[in-house]
Amino acid sequence: MSLLANIDGVRETTDIDHSAQGFHHLHVITLDALVPVTQTFFDNGFYLEMMTCQDRREADGIFRLVYQFCTMSTPQRHLVHLDIDPTTSAPSIAHIFPASDWLEREVFDMYGVGFDNHPDLKRILMPEAYPDGAHPLLKDFVDPESKGEADGQSV
Amino acid sequence: MASRFDVVQDAESRDTYYLNMGPQHPSTHGVLRLKLHLDGETILSVDPVIGYGHRAHEKMAENRDYLQFLPNPSRVDYISGMIYNIGYCQAIERAMGIEVPERAEYIRVIANELNRISSHLLWLGTFLLDLGAFTPFLYAFDDREKILDILDRVTGSRLTYCYGRFGGVTLDVDDLFLQQTAEFCTHFKTRFALYEELVIDNVIFQERTVGVGVFEPDLIQKYGVSGPCLRAMGQANDVRKDEPYGIYDRFDFDIPTQMAGDCFVRSLVRMDEMRQSVRIVEQAVKDIPDGPFIAPKVPKRIRPAEGEYHFCVESARGNFGIYIVSDGSDIPFRLKMRTPSFANMATMPDVMKGTLLSDAVAILGSIDIVVPEIDR
Numbered sequence: 001m002s003l004l005a006n007i008d009g010v011r012e013t014t015d016i017d018h019s020a021q022g023f024h025h026l027h028v029i030t031l032d033a034l035v036p037v038t039q040t041f042f043d044n045g046f047y048l049e050m051m052t053c054q055d056r057r058e059a060d061g062i063f064r065l066v067y068q069f070c071t072m073s074t075p076q077r078h079l080v081h082l083d084i085d086p087t088t089s090a091p092s093i094a095h096i097f098p099a100s101d102w103l104e105r106e107v108f109d110m111y112g113v114g115f116d117n118h119p120d121l122k123r124i125l126m127p128e129a130y131p132d133g134a135h136p137l138l139k140d141f142v143d144p145e146s147k148g149e150a151d152g153q154s155v
Numbered sequence: 156m157a158s159r160f161d162v163v164q165d166a167e168s169r170d171t172y173y174l175n176m177g178p179q180h181p182s183t184h185g186v187l188r189l190k191l192h193l194d195g196e197t198i199l200s201v202d203p204v205i206g207y208g209h210r211a212h213e214k215m216a217e218n219r220d221y222l223q224f225l226p227n228p229s230r231v232d233y234i235s236g237m238i239y240n241i242g243y244c245q246a247i248e249r250a251m252g253i254e255v256p257e258r259a260e261y262i263r264v265i266a267n268e269l270n271r272i273s274s275h276l277l278w279l280g281t282f283l284l285d286l287g288a289f290t291p292f293l294y295a296f297d298d299r300e301k302i303l304d305i306l307d308r309v310t311g312s313r314l315t316y317c318y319g320r321f322g323g324v325t326l327d328v329d330d331l332f333l334q335q336t337a338e339f340c341t342h343f344k345t346r347f348a349l350y351e352e353l354v355i356d357n358v359i360f361q362e363r364t365v366g367v368g369v370f371e372p373d374l375i376q377k378y379g380v381s382g383p384c385l386r387a388m389g390q391a392n393d394v395r396k397d398e399p400y401g402i403y404d405r406f407d408f409d410i411p412t413q414m415a416g417d418c419f420v421r422s423l424v425r426m427d428e429m430r431q432s433v434r435i436v437e438q439a440v441k442d443i444p445d446g447p448f449i450a451p452k453v454p455k456r457i458r459p460a461e462g463e464y465h466f467c468v469e470s471a472r473g474n475f476g477i478y479i480v481s482d483g484s485d486i487p488f489r490l491k492m493r494t495p496s497f498a499n500m501a502t503m504p505d506v507m508k509g510t511l512l513s514d515a516v517a518i519l520g521s522i523d524i525v526v527p528e529i530d531r
Contacts, residue, residue: 020250020252021463022249022466022467023463023465046376047377050478050493054480068465068493072375073391073397074397097378098377098501098505099377099378099379101501102501110213124205124206125205125206125209125531126209127206137213
């Protein structure tokens with residue numbers, strides 16, 4: 001019986017070999033399902049272990065948000081994939097897991113992904129005065145300070 | 156129980172002010188800035204400003220192959236760098252299915268636990284320094300220096316170790332290393348009584364820490380608190396027991412826990428953890444087998460199969476996770492490090508609310524933050 005079986009928008013749930021990859025389950029969800037899915041994990045005693053993003057614009061034209069929920073003892077680690085269009089923003093889950101306040105800020109800082117209803121969405125690791133639109137973990141990022149240099153390296 | 160320092164609800168009717176603690180404040184252990192909103196000496200709210208030590212490790216990972224990234228993890232948390240360095244190796248080994256020889260596993264455990272002790276000793280010294288006690292610092296660093304010398308001789312570095320290799324370790328350890336380690340354990344066990352007398356039983360230390368900076372139990376789930384901070388809240392969770400990696404399941408050791416969740420019991424937990432680490436080191440030194448220290452056949456090209464991998468280890472500060480997305484090439488598509496101090500630091504606005512300014516120093520010291528680890 002899957003934890004998320006009754007939620008609309010959970011498109012796909014697969015089991016992963018924990019001894020090889022460190023996860024137990026992978027869920028692929030849609031934008032609408034994020035808040036109910038997060039609430040379900042919260043209600044079942046999971047904590048938000050990690051959250052990040054993958055820049056898959058080149059291959060698939062999407063950003064993939066990655067949420068990792070885990071239980072405290074006898075770990076059950078669930079990986080949640082949420083693919084979003086680069087022009088849209090995702091709902092914030094900071095009202096459920098305050099941990100995601102900083103994690104969402106980091107994703108915003110590094111990828112430029114917006115989060116609706118986030119309490120205070122601003123840069124976290126890069127300086128506040130860093131140029132708008134410069135998001136270092138984007139695959140096509142060019143350091144604003146070295147723009148125009150010949151080597152073409154992004155770092 | 157009503158606190159002596161209840162937050163003034165009608166703060167707007169009083170004169171309140173903002174104070175910057177840091178980024179160069181000595182008790183922030185690096186470059187961290189706390190924007191404090193104060194009413195007198197009572198903290199109304201805290202806004203930690205991080206990122207001063209950001210070195211873009213995750214971006215670097217996307218621009219070099221897996222082996223070239225090997226020196227980076229120990230720079231993320233330079234106080235327990237060995238654990239990070241070896242943890243990264245273990246993550247790659249599991250993704251690639253590389254078998255590690257027995258002797259290498261034992262060497263790793265000894266190195267990891269020595270590093271954990273040295274990290275906790277540095278915490279002890281600097282925490283007490285924050286509280287105004289200078290003498291314990293000298294004792295703690297005396298002991299820590301012994302560990303650094305032992306590790307320096309075999310690894311070639313004192314802080315930012317790059318001792319692990321995919322499939323083993325760089326260099327074998329010799330009998331002198333094992334002898335020095337055993338001697339250190341014998342010596343260090345005699346020091347606990349001294350630390351208890353000098354620090355734990357000290358009435359000034361207790362006044363500064365008992366009941367200060369209490370983590371409420373709901374913070375565990377909300378923020379994913381881990382490490383000694385978690386175990387000081389009565390939760391016996393340790394990655395070494397919950398998700399054993401390497402050969403940790405072979406050793407006999409306990410997870411020290413305390414209930415109160417304040418600065419004082421966080422100190423007790425760390426003291427007990429050093430005792431447990433000594434236990435593990437002694438068992439490992441006794442049982443270490445002969446044999447190769449690195450796997451004979453390690454693939455020259457490290458190319459994990461396409462997919463996502465997560466590996467976590469127990470660092471001196473808590474659950475350190477490495478999340479790797481491989482696209483089947485030589486270079487990681489994405490490498491994210493889940494650092495324990497980041498999660499522990501995020502609780503600060505909740506924990507510090509309503510405490511005194513001088514307690515903020517004690518709380519910061521007691522969660523044992525390493526700022527470069529937050530900033531990566």
